[in-house]
Amino acid sequence: xxxxxxxxxxxxxxxxxxxxxxxxxxxxxxxxxxxxxxxxxxxxxxxxxxxxxxxxxxxxxxxxxxxxxxxxxxxxxxxxxxxxxxxxxxxxxxxxxxxxxxxxxxxxxxxxxxxxxxxxxxxxxxxxxxxxxxxxxxxxxxxxxxxxxxxxxxxxxxxxxxxxxxxxxxxxxxxxxxxxxxxxxxxxxxxxxxxxxxxxxxxxxxxxx
Numbered sequence: 001x002x003x004x005x006x007x008x009x010x011x012x013x014x015x016x017x018x019x020x021x022x023x024x025x026x027x028x029x030x031x032x033x034x035x036x037x038x039x040x041x042x043x044x045x046x047x048x049x050x051x052x053x054x055x056x057x058x059x060x061x062x063x064x065x066x067x068x069x070x071x072x073x074x075x076x077x078x079x080x081x082x083x084x085x086x087x088x089x090x091x092x093x094x095x096x097x098x099x100x101x102x103x104x105x106x107x108x109x110x111x112x113x114x115x116x117x118x119x120x121x122x123x124x125x126x127x128x129x130x131x132x133x134x135x136x137x138x139x140x141x142x143x144x145x146x147x148x149x150x151x152x153x154x155x156x157x158x159x160x161x162x163x164x165x166x167x168x169x170x171x172x173x174x175x176x177x178x179x180x181x182x183x184x185x186x187x188x189x190x191x192x193x194x195x196x197x198x199x200x201x202x203x204x205x206x207x208x209x
Contacts, residue, residue, distance in 0.1 A: 032201040034071060035084065038063040039194040040170065041091065046177060046187040060156065061165040064197070071201060079200040081157045083150050086126060086143035090136045092190035099134045100187055104175025108149045110156055112167045120156070125149030125170065126193070133189060140194070153195070 038060065064081070068074055094100060105128065109121030124146040135141070156166035170193070181187040 030202060030204050031079065032071065032203050034067075034199050034201065035196055036067045036070075036199065037194045037196045038067075039192050041190065041192050042172070043092075043190045044187065046181045047183050048181060060153075060168055061160055064157075064160060064199075067197075067199070068201075073201050075161060075163075077201050078161055079202045081161065081197055081199045083145070083153050083157075083195060084198045085196045086145050086194065087140035087196075088126070088136065088143055088191055088193045089138065089140045090133050090189055091138075091192050093137050094133060094187055094189045096185060096187070098179070099132055100181075100189075101178045102128055102131045102133065102175060104128045105173045106149075106193070107171050107173055108152055109169050109171075110152065110166055111169055112165060114167070121149075121152050122171070123148040123152045125153075128175065136191070143193070157197070 065075065068078070105124050106126040107122040108125040109118050109123070111118045126149070127144045127146060129144070131141075153168065156168060159166055177187060179185075
């Protein structure tokens with residue numbers, strides 16, 4: 001956390017495979033294609049076998065504005081923007097000597113005004129099925145993105161291009177943890193979720209043509 005998954009754009013193979021911040025394809029055409037990512041960090045602490053909800057509010061508009069500044073561009077220069085991939089990883093492992101296996105879902109919804117109504121969603125964004133925390137420690141694991149959640153983010157990004165300021169809320173829904181944590185064996189860890197976006201910038205607008 002929008003049209004089709006990879007859009008109809010031709011990128012160098014190395015750039016597509018990277019799908020990380022700073023990937024740029026800038027040829028002699030009128031377009032510059034960049035792939036950047038937005039990440040959120042979440043801390044978890046559980047003392048039972050149920051994974052309670054953990055809510056993260058993401059101001060995607062501000063993140064996109066900051067990304068565009070890197071390329072001396074603004075939102076008016078953007079021809080299109082869409083989700084291309086997602087990853088997650090454990091950034092602070094549990095101190096337990098054994099592994100933990102997590103099954104859960106991350107949902108996403110849109111609520112531009114924190115005191116106003118939800119205007120889109122919620123929809124499932126990421127499915128976590130029997131994920132070993134040790135296997136996700138220190139390395140980015142490709143996320144199993146759900147098409148409904150991706151479509152919601154893409155709609156928000158489309159509205160961003162028209163001047164709106166979408167505010168998206170990610171929620172880790174209650175799931176299961178194996179073995180079950182307890183007061184004497186709590187599960188305490190931190191993880192990072194990232195979403196990669198493909199942005200097409202109109203160089204003619206950027207250069208004031």
